[in-house]
Amino acid sequence: xxxxxxxxxxxxxxxxxxxxxxxxxxxxxxxxxxxxxxxxxxxxxxxxxxxxxxxxxxxxxxxxxxxxxxxxxxxxxxxxxxxxxxxxxxxxxxxxxxxxxxxxxxxxxxxxxxxxxxxxxxxxxxxxxxxxxxxxxxxxxxxxxxxxxxxxxxxxxxxxxxxxxxxxxxxxxxxxxxxxxxxxxxxxxxxxxxxxxxxxxxxxxxxxxx
Numbered sequence: 001x002x003x004x005x006x007x008x009x010x011x012x013x014x015x016x017x018x019x020x021x022x023x024x025x026x027x028x029x030x031x032x033x034x035x036x037x038x039x040x041x042x043x044x045x046x047x048x049x050x051x052x053x054x055x056x057x058x059x060x061x062x063x064x065x066x067x068x069x070x071x072x073x074x075x076x077x078x079x080x081x082x083x084x085x086x087x088x089x090x091x092x093x094x095x096x097x098x099x100x101x102x103x104x105x106x107x108x109x110x111x112x113x114x115x116x117x118x119x120x121x122x123x124x125x126x127x128x129x130x131x132x133x134x135x136x137x138x139x140x141x142x143x144x145x146x147x148x149x150x151x152x153x154x155x156x157x158x159x160x161x162x163x164x165x166x167x168x169x170x171x172x173x174x175x176x177x178x179x180x181x182x183x184x185x186x187x188x189x190x191x192x193x194x195x196x197x198x199x200x201x202x203x204x205x206x207x208x209x210x
Contacts, residue, residue: 016059025061029053033070049085051077064102067118071096076107089116090132099147100189104166106153111139113153115166125169133168146187152209154194156185161196163208177208 016027024036031050036043046068054073062069068079070086076093077086089107096107105116113135121127135153145155153164154177161177180198187194196203 015053015057018059018061018063020063025063027051027053027059046079047085049083051086062096062098062105064098066102067105069096069105074109090114094142095145097145097147099150101150104147104150106145106147106166108142108145108155110141113137113139113142113145113155113164125167133166135164135166135168135172137164137172137174144185146185146189148187148189148192148194148208154185154187154208156183159183161185161194175208177205 011026011028013029014026015029016025018025023038025033025046026036027033031047031053033046033051034043035046051070051072057072060071062071069089070077070079071093074092074094075088076090076096078089079085080087092109092112093107094109096105098105103117103119103121105118107114107116115133115135117127117129117131117133120129127133139157141158143156145153148154148163151166153166155162155164159181160179161183163175163177165173177194178196180196180203182198184197185194186197192206192208194205194208196205
């Protein structure tokens, strides 16, 4: 990293940049991801096996203190610390969301939804680290997904707001909360409230789980 009088300049040929409240990530044109402290005092090269890059690709990072995921070309990759490389986790995704304790990752595409368990789960139903639970449903166009508890997901399916149980021991329960025209939804995790913006009208909903 080079500094000049007009500010701080990153290395040349940076193809992706992500800034969080704790650190900065950037991907260079050779396929290597770097992590930098906000003070620029520390710099760490993440992967030693380069990612394959294509011109014009968009990237997104999902990061916690223990886990690092990279989304590229609609595919999700997890960083393997021992191998120092990114490994494919799931193809054809739209987004991914950590639960509150960062032990689960909900991953969804237009018509598919699954939960990736990042640690061994001892409570029932037991899950192994790296195990995937595919949540089946008649999905048409999933978007805007939130964890509202560690066992329930909230999302839009076209114009319908749904709550989906993630416990797959028995038949999974799906609850339709309501249908709105061209809605945008906002989840407040502190007060456990859902806000819906539809046709310039704002709605507030709570008590969304059984």
